[in-house]
Amino acid sequence: MMTSFSLAAWMQALLLAGCHMALVMVTVPIWIGLLRWMxxxxxxxxxxxxxxAHWRALLQAWRQVGVRSAAGAQVTAVAPWLALAAGMVAALLVPSFSIGMPGSDLSDVLVVGGLLEMAFLALVVAALAPGLARPGHAGLRVVAGGIMIQPVMLLACAVLGMCLPDGTLAGLVRQAHVADMNLVRVPLALVAxxxxxxxxxxxxxxxxxxSAAMLEDLAGPDRAVARYAHDLLAVVWMMLARDLIWPEGIVEPDILPRGRVLVPMLVAVMLWVAHMLLACGGVAAIRVFVVSGPLHAGWRAGLALLCAIMAGVLLFAGRGMG
Amino acid sequence: MVPALRCGWLAVGVMAVLSCLGVVLPGGVVAGAGFSGDARDVALLAPLGIVGFAASGGRDLAACAGAALAVTGGPVLSCMGAGWVLVACAHAPHGDIPRMAARQVPDLIALLLMAAVLVFPAHAGWLLPGLCWLGTRGLLGLSFSLRVSPRGGQSFQMADIAAMVAAMALWGHLPTGGMMADMRWGGVLIVAGCLLYMTASWRALCAGDGRRVMSGLLGGTGALVIVLAGLGLLARADDLPAMAICASRTFMLVVGTLLTWMFMARAMDAMEREAGALVLCRLGGLGVLMPRLSALFSIGLLAESGLPPLLGFSIIWMLLHLLAAMPRGGGPGADLPLLLALLALGVGWAVRMLALVRIVAVMLCGRPRTPRGAGASDPSGWEMATLLLAALPVLCASIWPGYWLGLVGGHGPGGVMWPLVENIALASPDGGAVLYPARLCLLVAVVGGVVVVLRRMACPMPARQVAGWQNGAPPVPPWMVFGDPLTQVGLGNPARMLLDMVVTPAMRRRCLRGYVRLRRRTGRSWRLLARYVGSLRPDGAMASAPVVMAMAGMAALIFIAWHG
Known part of the structure; x- marks a missing residue:
């Protein structure tokens, strides 16, 4: 009896993971296209x-003949796929419409952020591998501009760990269904x-x-996979932020009544779409109005660190008052 | 002689592992006078035995012997062993600049004082953490200096790993020094450790030699030891046994990373033999020339980087939860130190990551810069197999850190042999957050397998390789980068890009000029002081500044002890 129950739970988890991954992987270029449009x-x-147009560009690159520079060909052949794999693992850990997928007890911000960082570095290595000047320098500039994600990740993980006992996204969703999140909503939004x-x-x-210069010398499927992985990273970061801000929008399959499973799931998917649209708008607004200008890398790092520290201070101040 | 000694070290390592597994050796463990028969010390002998087996010269073996004395000895003998390791590390190999200098005299004096205070702890026991910090400064490669000059920075050798084991043993032998003293020293050590982590990462980012980059990264690991020692002192002072246990488990995970350093040292030896001196501006394209060794080296770099799913990530995760579990006072201001510590640690981690990217970009990626480098190839089968074997313990400890902790924790065979999930997980001090590295590795492997299958199915035709992008161009020689070797990513770029993010180049130049002017002025005042001191001593013999500082410290200690 127990075996059949656990088997059914496994099947449900696998089904949910398949639906989640299909939803995310298919919509990635659409979100990026919308973000650029906004x-x-x-x-x-x-x-x-x-x-x-982004979808079409990816498909066109995929259909082209694969050509690699002989220098670093082995690295160029592997690195984009490695980035894709790491990005997919991270996407699997960040819930979109439902929790209960395999690996939900690993959905720590540090794990997700570390996997995304690994995918990002794999893309940079793909740019550095042929030893060409322009992509290599662009890759180094990109990595230097985005490297301050690491202190932000540490601070975010600490803040999330203080809001929740286990510090995972699945735990956050579970808590959002049973407790009032208003006390920690502002710190979590700042972290996001x-x-x-x-x-x-x-x-x-x-x-x-x-980023275009970084990947410009890749050709064929390598180029398509690298660009897709690059977009996937941005979408997973946005999904992570969305989950931190609106955890109530994610359903918990254990508490659903047996007969009416599909309706809450569909509502959750619609909510996810709406929230991702909002997230795209928010990211576009931040890029255009807040951290624009030639020194954007420094501003990005400074603003992100300030937001993370402010989240911690607000959380502690709220605890002290409440 | 050296092979026999290496086999002896292997025997020591095997015996230590057997002893940790609970196998009763013939005769048992006999603790002689002046030696401590602690199980934890025996556990430290296991990685030391492996390091001794992998040692390549007499100097490394001498350092291992000193480290073994530091691990197994009592208060006096462990300090003597640490001093021995210091002297062994200072003995420079041929062609390198001698490292035995006046800068190691304070370390030796601090070790001497530490031995004295360990024997008579009633008088100045509260000073022990500070003395231990000073004494292990050279062993752990700690320095607040940002300079990477050959005189200031060390070159990474196998002996440095033995030195780190000796320093860890010294920190493990530290007795309790009273509640208030431990609390204060704990805070100081955590702050100092975070700063030292940042400076070590910066040195790794700016170094122009592969070995010096590695020694900067190893210094970062040493700084983590200091942070963990501070957390352990805080936990003891506030009577938090769960946190103390968690700190000691993280300490043992750091011991596990030393195995990574061991195989990295062997890999660097092989690279140096094949591609010449590991000067970064002469290297390039090793990823293509020696793909298997480069893949192993990349695994080591990944384990050191702190990215999932390898051992470095487990350490960062545990450290984060340890810092979050630190006892804090009331009020919102009391939590700011935690945020600042996390910020400093995170910035250090980011700089360390950039240093690793730099190493990969310059050494492994691109094209060879010199004909000597272009002649490199993978080592022969047997050597490659030994390197693979050396990497295996790290991979096992990364996937199942619980087994490693069970092994070095001295559990009996029932505790170590295949308990399923409980021993594989890493838990935070409060037990709320749990990390399952084995499950994470499994998830990464499954998704990686899916991607491999997808790639096979979607891209049946292999991509065509071309030597250059220009159609009709003549084939380039393998060591030339499309006509100009200098167009590749260089050494100084990442540090400069990072600085550009913080201050504009004009402002930086102005600050640098001010710094030079300030140094000139202070140098002048030092010269005046030295002339004054020289006029006091007519024979003209001058003592170096660290010696004077250490003497002044000792005089202050005597003064304090005299007045109670």
Whole structure:
């Protein structure tokens, strides 16, 4: 009896994970296209980019013949796929519409952030491998600009660990269903903002130029996979921020009544879509109005660290008062 | 002689492992006078035996012998062993600048004082953590200095790992020095450790030699030892046994990373033999020339970087939860030190990561910069197999850190042999947060396997390799980077980019000028002082500043002891 029950739970977890991964992987280029469209609109450009053009560019790159530079060919062949694998593991750990997927007890911010960082570094290594000047220097600039995610991750993990007993995203969702989250909502929103500011380089002109230069000498499926992995990282950071701000939007499959499972799931998916749209708008607004300018890397790091520290201070002050 | 000694060290390591597993050796463990027969010390002998087996020269073996004395000895003998390791490390190999200098005299004096205070702890027992810090400064490679000059920085050798084991043994032997003293020293050590981690990472980022980069990274590991010692002192002072146990478990995980350093040292030896001196501006493209060794080296770098799923990540995770469990006072201001400590640690971690990216970018990626480097190839089968074997314990300890902790914790066979989930998890001090490294590795492996299958199915045709991008260009020689070796990513770029994020280049230049001017002025005042002191002593013999400082410290100690 117990075996069949655990088997059913495993099947449910696998089904949920499959649905979640399909939803995330299919929508990644759409979110990035929308994000660029929103950023262009906020900057007041006359010709707005087509949100679906990103999908088409990826498909076109995928269909091209694969060509690699002989220098570093082994590294170039592996690194984009490694980035994709690390990004997929991170995407699996960040719930979109439901918890209860395999590995939900590993959904620590430090684990997710570390996997995303590994994927990011794999992309940089793919740019550095052929030993060319332009992509290599662009890669180093990108990595130097985004490296301050690590103190932000430590601070975010500490803040989340103080809000929750186990410090995982699944625990946060479970707690959001049974307890009042208003006391910790502002610190968590600040942490989410810090993670997005430090982790997502999309939407800014200089960052776009650098990331394009970083991957410009890859060709064929390598290029498509590298660009897709790059986009996946930005989307997973946004999903993580969304989960920290609106954990109530995620359903818990254990508490659903047996007969009516699909309706809450569909509502949760719709909520996820709406929240991701908001997240895209928020990221575009941050990029256009807050951390624009030539010194954006330093501003990004400083603002992210400030937000993370403010989250900690607010959490402690709230505890002291309440 | 050296092979026989190495086999002896292997025997020591095997006996230590057997003793940790609970196997009763013939004769048992006999603690002689002046030696401590602690099980934890026996556990430290296991990694030391492996390091001794992997040692390549007499100097490393001498350092291992000193470290063994420091591990197994009582108060006096352990300090003597640590001093022995210091002297052995200072004995420079041929071609290197001698490292035995006046800078090691304070360390030796501090070790001497430490032995005295350990024997008579009633008089100045509260000074012990400070003396231990001073005494293990050279062993752990701690320095607040940002300079990476050959005189200031050390070159990474196998003896440095033995030195680190000796320093860890000294920190493990530290007795309780009273509640208030331990609390204060704990706070000081945590702050100092975070700063030392930052400076060591910076040295690793700026060093121009592969071995000096590694010694900067090893210094970061040494700084973590100091932070953990501070956390352990705080836990003891506030009577938090769960936190103390968690700190000691993290300490043992750091001991596990020494195995990573061991195989990294062997890999660097092989690289140096194949590609010449590991000067970063002469290296490049080793990832293509020696792919297997580079893959192993990358695994070591990943384990040291603190990214999941290897051992470095477990250490960072435990350290974060230990810092969060630190006892704090009331009020919002009392929590600020925790945030600042995390910030400093995180910035140090970020700089360390950038240093690792730099090593990968310059050494492993790109094209060879010199013909000597272009001639490198993977070592022969037997040597490669030994390197693979050396990497195996690290991988096992990364996936199942619970087994490693059970082994070095001296559990009986029932505690170590295959308990399922309980012993594989790492728990935070309050027990709320739990990390399952084995499950994380399994998840990464499963998704990685899915991606591999996807790649096989989606891209059946292999990509075409071309020597250059220009159509019709003549084939380039393998050591030339499209006409100009200097177009590749260079050494100074990452540090400069990081500085550009903080201050603009113009402001930096102005600050540098001010610093130089200030140094010139202070140098002038030092010269005046030296002239004054020289006029007091007509024979003209001058003592160096560290010696004078250590003498002044000793005089202050005598003064304090005299007046109670």
């Amino acid at each position: 950023a262009a609109m906020m900057e007041g450009e006359r010709r707005l980019p087509d949100p679906t 903002g810090a993670l997005v500011v430090a982790g997502v380089g999309e939407g800014h002109v200089t960052a776009l130029r650098l």
